[in-house]
Amino acid sequence: GRPGPLLVRGTLVDAPHDPFTTGAPLRVEDDGGLLVVDGRIADRGAIADVRRRARDAGTAATELDLRGGLVVPGFVDTHVHLPQVRVIGGLGLSLLDWLTDWALPEEARLAEPSYAAGVATDFVHGLVEAGTTTALVFGSHFAPAVDLLLQEAERVGLRTTAGLVVADRVLRPELLTTPERAHAESVDLSSRWHDRGLARYAVTPRFSLSSSPELLDACADVLRDVPGTLMTSHVNENPREIEQVAAAFPQARDYVDTYDRAGLLGPGTVLAHDVHPTDAGLAAMAAAGSAVAHCPTSNAALGSGLFPLRPHVEHGVRVALGSDVGGGTGFSLLKEALQAQFTQSLLGPDGLPLEPAHLLWLATRAGALALGLGDETGDLSVGRSFDAVHLRPRAGTTTATVVEHAPDAVAAWRALVALGTTSDVAGVWVRGRRLDGDDDVRHDHLG
Ligand code: GUN
Numbered sequence: 171g172r173p174g175p176l177l178v179r180g181t182l183v184d185a186p187h188d189p190f191t192t193g194a195p196l197r198v199e200d201d202g203g204l205l206v207v208d209g210r211i212a213d214r215g216a217i218a219d220v221r222r223r224a225r226d227a228g229t230a231a232t233e234l235d236l237r238g239g240l241v242v243p244g245f246v247d248t249h250v251h252l253p254q255v256r257v258i259g260g261l262g263l264s265l266l267d268w269l270t271d272w273a274l275p276e277e278a279r280l281a282e283p284s285y286a287a288g289v290a291t292d293f294v295h296g297l298v299e300a301g302t303t304t305a306l307v308f309g310s311h312f313a314p315a316v317d318l319l320l321q322e323a324e325r326v327g328l329r330t331t332a333g334l335v336v337a338d339r340v341l342r343p344e345l346l347t348t349p350e351r352a353h354a355e356s357v358d359l360s361s362r363w364h365d366r367g368l369a370r371y372a373v374t375p376r377f378s379l380s381s382s383p384e385l386l387d388a389c390a391d392v393l394r395d396v397p398g399t400l401m402t403s404h405v406n407e408n409p410r411e412i413e414q415v416a417a418a419f420p421q422a423r424d425y426v427d428t429y430d431r432a433g434l435l436g437p438g439t440v441l442a443h444d445v446h447p448t449d450a451g452l453a454a455m456a457a458a459g460s461a462v463a464h465c466p467t468s469n470a471a472l473g474s475g476l477f478p479l480r481p482h483v484e485h486g487v488r489v490a491l492g493s494d495v496g497g498g499t500g501f502s503l504l505k506e507a508l509q510a511q512f513t514q515s516l517l518g519p520d521g522l523p524l525e526p527a528h529l530l531w532l533a534t535r536a537g538a539l540a541l542g543l544g545d546e547t548g549d550l551s552v553g554r555s556f557d558a559v560h561l562r563p564r565a566g567t568t569t570a571t572v573v574e575h576a577p578d579a580v581a582a583w584r585a586l587v588a589l590g591t592t593s594d595v596a597g598v599w600v601r602g603r604r605l606d607g608d609d610d611v612r613h614d615h616l617g
């Protein structure tokens with residue numbers, strides 16, 4: 171059944187305004203309240219005020235006491251691979267060897283639906299455990315595996331955009347399709363899943379290197395035929411990859427242009443990595459309103475390079491975080507935020523120093539906007555869905571010590587970025603529904 175009204179009490183921290191363009195600090199409500207009606211935030215403010223207004227309106231709400239730690243918007247992972255959950259940790263290889271020797275043999279196993287079902291369960295569990303409430307998922311090369319993922323996400327209640335991954339060259343043969351089949355299977359999946367509940371569809375050519383121009387054209391046809399679908403792929407990740415793409419697409423100005431000339435660059439496009447951008451590519455992405463999924467642990471693990479955030483921001487290209495599991499080292503966007511901060515530090519004067527507001531923005535609101543879900547999720551404003559995470563370190567840990575001694579909520583968030591892991595995720599909600607089971611949360615009746 172649908173849960174009744176909730177009155178959430180806790181230290182609320184979110185990043186509703188872009189700190190890169192506005193300089194806005196984090197928004198903090200120290201003893202805050204959120205009234206959640208039908209899964210949506212109907213009121214927010216100081217707990218005493220929200221409680222009184224609810225009472226005056228005759229709203230009987232169950233009080234959810236999340237004091238201790240922080241309540242932040244659910245994390246938005248803008249780039250994560252379903253078939254790689256069981257092969258996280260293949261360190262020390264560079265992209266093309268990692269794909270051939272490590273990731274793609276596992277991806278081939280998803281041809282077997284019973285194997286794919288287990289992977290889908292592990293994958294959705296991994297996202298929820300990390301406090302991710304919204305994800306743009308690179309699905310599988312096998313349509314039944316994509317169905318299984320979207321079924322599992324629907325069962326659990328995770329906000330998921332996913333698509334059939336398509337390739338017609340370079341990869342091992344069992345992962346290849348044809349433009350005709352790619353089009354037919356993508357239209358079939360999207361007609362059944364796009365905009366159904368919390369699910370949406372994303373057209374997903376793996377990368378230009380494994381795509382013929384005809385395959386990219388077929389992807390553009392799906393994008394046009396099924397309104398509102400997103401497009402996601404990879405770009406400018408690794409120097410060897412970039413060289414090979416240039417050789418395969420001699421007409422293209424650069425890597426971004428391989429997508430642009432196919433009609434695949436638009437406001438619903440999310441391209442992962444862009445570690446080695448060109449000025450023309452940045453200008454084209456900015457003009458199209460496309461976004462970049464910055465995947466900092468993956469960029470470090472595969473030796474792809476240090477992501478130049480500053481030129482992205484200067485060109486007006488939208489950037490959000492992605493875990494890139496399994497190139498990345500886990501589902502935690504806390505870890506990605508930390509690695510993003512490290513990366514900009516390592517770039518020295520070329521880096522863009524990241525403050526606590528930038529880090530929460532990149533992990534939440536920026537992702538919601540990149541995915542076209544700005545009205546739904548990404549912050550704790552009135553009108554949004556209650557998609558949230560309770561970060562509360564376990565007693566007795568160093569994280570708990572540092573968070574308890576933090577002078578304010580901003581310092582507590584900083585500490586959670588530095589020290590936090592999935593163990594510090596104490597509760598996860600999407601549309602007001604708890605996704606991670608219920609442990610020790612106290613429910614008091616009000617009204
Ligand atoms: N480029 C094409 N496929 C992949 C992938 O699975 N992971 C990463 N990091 N880059 C890719």
Ligand code: ZN
Nearest residue numbers: 249404442494
């Ligand atoms: Zn990827």
